Amino acid sequence: MNTGPVLCYSEEPELAEELLRWTHHQKLSEGAPVAAAVLGALPADLPQRYAAAGAQEVYRLAAEAPAFPEAGVLAEALAIVVREAKPRLVLLASTKRGKQVVGRLAGLLDWPVATGVNELRRDGEAWVLEREALSGNAVSVEQFPGGAAIFALTTGQGPPAAASYPLQIREVTGAFPPSRVERREQRPKGGGGVHLETAERIVTVGRGLKKREDIPMVEALARALNASVGCTRPLAAEAGWFSDDHWIGLTGHRVKPKLYVALGVSGAVQHLVGMRGSRIVVAVNQDPNAPILGQADYRITADLYSLVPALLRALGVPG
Amino acid sequence: MSPNLRIWVAVKHGVDVGLTRADPATGVVALEGAPRKTSDFDRNAVEEAVRVRERSGGTVTAVSVGPPSAREALREALALGADEAVLFTDPAVPRFDTRAVARALAATCRTLGGFDLLLLGEGSTDHFGGVVGARVASELGVADLAYVRKLTVEPEGVVAERDLEREVEVLSARFPVVVTVGQEINTPRVPTFMSNLKASKKTIRQVGPAEVNLPASSLAPVQTTLRVAVPQVARKQVPLTGNSPDELARELLSRLRDEGVWP
Numbered sequence: 001m002n003t004g005p006v007l008c009y010s011e012e013p014e015l016a017e018e019l020l021r022w023t024h025h026q027k028l029s030e031g032a033p034v035a036a037a038v039l040g041a042l043p044a045d046l047p048q049r050y051a052a053a054g055a056q057e058v059y060r061l062a063a064e065a066p067a068f069p070e071a072g073v074l075a076e077a078l079a080i081v082v083r084e085a086k087p088r089l090v091l092l093a094s095t096k097r098g099k100q101v102v103g104r105l106a107g108l109l110d111w112p113v114a115t116g117v118n119e120l121r122r123d124g125e126a127w128v129l130e131r132e133a134l135s136g137n138a139v140s141v142e143q144f145p146g147g148a149a150i151f152a153l154t155t156g157q158g159p160p161a162a163a164s165y166p167l168q169i170r171e172v173t174g175a176f177p178p179s180r181v182e183r184r185e186q187r188p189k190g191g192g193g194v195h196l197e198t199a200e201r202i203v204t205v206g207r208g209l210k211k212r213e214d215i216p217m218v219e220a221l222a223r224a225l226n227a228s229v230g231c232t233r234p235l236a237a238e239a240g241w242f243s244d245d246h247w248i249g250l251t252g253h254r255v256k257p258k259l260y261v262a263l264g265v266s267g268a269v270q271h272l273v274g275m276r277g278s279r280i281v282v283a284v285n286q287d288p289n290a291p292i293l294g295q296a297d298y299r300i301t302a303d304l305y306s307l308v309p310a311l312l313r314a315l316g317v318p319g
Numbered sequence: 320m321s322p323n324l325r326i327w328v329a330v331k332h333g334v335d336v337g338l339t340r341a342d343p344a345t346g347v348v349a350l351e352g353a354p355r356k357t358s359d360f361d362r363n364a365v366e367e368a369v370r371v372r373e374r375s376g377g378t379v380t381a382v383s384v385g386p387p388s389a390r391e392a393l394r395e396a397l398a399l400g401a402d403e404a405v406l407f408t409d410p411a412v413p414r415f416d417t418r419a420v421a422r423a424l425a426a427t428c429r430t431l432g433g434f435d436l437l438l439l440g441e442g443s444t445d446h447f448g449g450v451v452g453a454r455v456a457s458e459l460g461v462a463d464l465a466y467v468r469k470l471t472v473e474p475e476g477v478v479a480e481r482d483l484e485r486e487v488e489v490l491s492a493r494f495p496v497v498v499t500v501g502q503e504i505n506t507p508r509v510p511t512f513m514s515n516l517k518a519s520k521k522t523i524r525q526v527g528p529a530e531v532n533l534p535a536s537s538l539a540p541v542q543t544t545l546r547v548a549v550p551q552v553a554r555k556q557v558p559l560t561g562n563s564p565d566e567l568a569r570e571l572l573s574r575l576r577d578e579g580v581w582p
């Protein structure tokens with residue numbers, strides 16, 4: 001097998017650090033170096049950060065990046081680094097932009113790819129990985145040839161810090177290709193800084209909530225239960241009532257609280273995958289046939305608009 | 320650019336995840352022979368393709384890669400308003416994986432008349448890899464705009480608003496271009512009796528590797544799926560009732576206390 005490094009890349013340094021720590025944690029490098037790729041400018045604090053996350057090498061494309069390095073540009077730049085570093089494995093984060101870069105890189109290198117990878121291990125000559133399948137309803141165990149491959153890992157699992165190693169910086173010469181895409185506008189989406197992955201209690205609302213003005217009622221319940229507020233995809237992505245950090249499910253966050261209270265959530269498989277790790281699930285839905293009720297420890301067939309005020313009264317919250 | 324936009328849309332006839340059944344003892348899901356349907360976001364992609372044609376003119380060609388049964392997804396795309404449909408199939412390929420699908424889609428669009436705009440779902444309901452769009456664009460050497468929520472066609476290209484985890488970007492690119500969409504971009508129309516009837520009369524063109532100049536050997540799958548299983552989570556399933564909402568609320572809180580999850 002190729003003795004090259006495991007090469008980790010994300011344009012978001014926190015995610016690159018997570019990939020580096022993960023590589024150590026899963027012992028993926030098998031004695032070969034653990035490396036990070038940097039495309040373009042190298043911020044002064046980055047080598048130190050990457051070394052603390054376990055990087056032994058940084059491969060840096062020493063060139064000026066275009067004003068808007070879209071996914072196609074990042075992939076071509078990364079391919080230049082890959083041809084130089086000859087890694088055994090390229091790891092990226094399975095974020096939206098990450099998956100886009102993976103798809104383009106796969107086309108350029110013709111290496112096997114997988115996204116949404118939760119587990120990865122060596123099995124003899126092969127790679128064996130686990131990823132979610134069937135919209136998160138199932139886990140698929142897949143075997144890949146043991147040669148070079150590109151895998152995108154589900155982030156947010158945060159393995160512990162690795163030991164720090166002396167760091168080698170290797171400059172790669174090359175140029176960014178011109179961008180085919182122009183960015184006309186960029187707006188950050190508001191985020192409340194909620195981190196549902198570590199929340200102990202979560203109160204989630206779905207489309208059973210009729211209007212935006214009713215959100216304070218749900219927030220009051222969450223406060224009284226010392227819980228964070230979660231939501232389904234439509235409330236974040238369509239209605240825009242919540243920022244994405246509240247969104248739970250296949251395309252949102254995976255949570256594992258002690259207590260999960262679902263209010264007016266139907267329980268689509270794409271939602272269930274996000275909350276399956278919860279210890280106690282309470283579901284409140286006025287439709288006795290809602291799938292969420294079949295996935296609950298305590299099932300309450302009721303109108304949330306009568307139950308939530310009653311809960312607030314029982315909790316002594318002034319109405 | 321020709322005034323006659325060549326719009327393509329890729330539709331997958333994927334496993335119907337709502338109808339798959341796991342073996343109760345092992346959790347293993349048998350995918351062989353599982354019920355199938357058009358992948359969810361691909362219906363949004365078809366709808367968007369048809370809307371672009373309604374506004375800007377052109378033709379919409381739906382394309383699917385898969386066994387002959389994938390014609391069902393194409394038939395639905397025709398009923399939703401696509402003008403033409405092409406099935407890429409090959410009995411020599413045991414299973415079309417991401418690489419084979421991307422190659423087949425790229426070769427089909429390139430060979431059968433070319434394209435200005437290719438729409439795909441941003442992820443397929445069953446596999447949810449989220450890579451086919453970018454990989455096809457890479458194979459074709461064109462830009463791809465992913466996770467698009469609003470699409471506007473201009474004379475020379477498209478402007479797209481796209482939704483990432485922490486930001487919204489407005490991007491533009493010239494034709495030819497690949498665009499991937501999710502369920503937020505539109506609400507797909509529902510086929511009517513008449514549109515189904517019309518669709519049933521159209522022919523679905525069938526092609527294989529030879530017609531689009533691909534060696535069948537370049538389509539061999541790379542990975543092997545060892546097992547697909549549903550993790551079994553046992554829930555208590557206790558129904559709670561009460562004579563009034565207040566009684567029910569008190570009952571729930573006492574249960575939570577007993578479980579040690581609150582306060």
Ligand SMILES: Cc1cc2nc3c(=O)[nH]c(=O)nc-3n(C[C@H](O)[C@H](O)[C@H](O)COP(=O)(O)OP(=O)(O)OC[C@H]3O[C@@H](n4cnc5c(N)ncnc54)[C@H](O)[C@@H]3O)c2cc1C
Pocket residue numbers: 135205206207208209231232233234235247248249250251252253263264265266267268269270271274284285286287290302303304305359360442443444502
């Ligand atoms: C590829 C893909 C990825 C997706 N990713 C996600 C994801 O990450 N997260 C996610 O959540 N979804 C996701 N979805 C969408 C998912 O399929 C569902 O459409 C969504 O979860 C439904 O949200 P909901 O439960 O809020 O709404 P609905 O399905 O409309 O359910 C509302 C529920 O509220 C109940 N209700 C109505 N009024 C009341 C009341 N007064 N009191 C009590 N109950 C009431 C109704 O009976 C109903 O069951 C995805 C879909 C696809 C295709």
Ligand SMILES: Nc1ncnc2c1ncn2[C@@H]1O[C@H](COP(=O)(O)O)[C@@H](O)[C@H]1O
Pocket residue numbers: 329330331332358360361364382383384385415417420438439440441442443444446447448449450451452
């Ligand atoms: N077999 C297929 N035939 C046609 N289009 C496909 C096929 N597989 C995937 N696609 C397209 O690629 C998108 C993303 O798929 P995936 O990368 O599997 O998540 C889908 O939404 C489809 O538009």
